[in-house]
Amino acid sequence: SYVVTQPPSVSVAPGKTARITCGGNNIGSKSVHWYQQKPGQAPFLVIYYDSGRPSGTPERFSGSNSGNTATLTISRVEAGDEADYYCHVWDSSSDHVVFGGGTKLTVL
Amino acid sequence: EVQLMESGGGLVQPGGSLRLSCIVSEFPFRSYWMSWVRQAPGKGLEWVANIKEDGSEKYYVDSVKGRFTISRDNAKNSLYLQMNSLRAEDTAVYYCARVSGLGAGGQFDYWGQGTLVTVPS
Numbered sequence: 673s674y675v676v677t678q679p680p681s682v683s684v685a686p687g688k689t690a691r692i693t694c695g696g697n698n699i700g701s702k703s704v705h706w707y708q709q710k711p712g713q714a715p716f717l718v719i720y721y722d723s724g725r726p727s728g729t730p731e732r733f734s735g736s737n738s739g740n741t742a743t744l745t746i747s748r749v750e751a752g753d754e755a756d757y758y759c760h761v762w763d764s765s766s767d768h769v770v771f772g773g774g775t776k777l778t779v780l
Numbered sequence: 781e782v783q784l785m786e787s788g789g790g791l792v793q794p795g796g797s798l799r800l801s802c803i804v805s806e807f808p809f810r811s812y813w814m815s816w817v818r819q820a821p822g823k824g825l826e827w828v829a830n831i832k833e834d835g836s837e838k839y840y841v842d843s844v845k846g847r848f849t850i851s852r853d854n855a856k857n858s859l860y861l862q863m864n865s866l867r868a869e870d871t872a873v874y875y876c877a878r879v880s881g882l883g884a885g886g887q888f889d890y891w892g893q894g895t896l897v898t899v900p901s
Binding site: 673705707709714715717720721758760762764767768770771772773774 | 815817824825826827830839841842875880881882884885886887888889891892893894
């Protein structure tokens, strides 16, 4: 079955740019969605279909997807962005949803 | 405001059964794929099952196939997850989520707050 890989953790200083990757074989041919989850809360959609931004997502959040890597980019990082982030892919060959293992974003 | 509310979680012995429910409001339930996603304590998200708008297509993660059944009642705006032969590794918070976009591959744009299922080892 299809596997996607995220780094367990990413650290960034406030005001800098954080990049969280989601790696998978030819993931650029698939659609990737991204979720933010804060402790004790349900996940929250921040990016859909690689780069779409829901109305509640700040413009500082952006997404891209090409080759073997999809990337969630958070510009001008704020303390409130500290959370776990998950990528989500639909594997049409197995009719399975696949989540990445999650990346804990720490704001220094 | 779109709302999803799960219920039915609790403590169940290994081998036992539990039925989770998710009642939704403020959107046309019959027009959306729906999904169950779980999260074991301190772990990441794991997709469990998807169901098509009319219930004609259902997909499951391999670890629950044959034990769990996803279903829906569009007249009652309700989604269900029947869980049988429960194991310790099924212990998790179970979320229902609305699937938007293109079919089963769409994004989960609304989530419930989750219900905890505990199966002791």
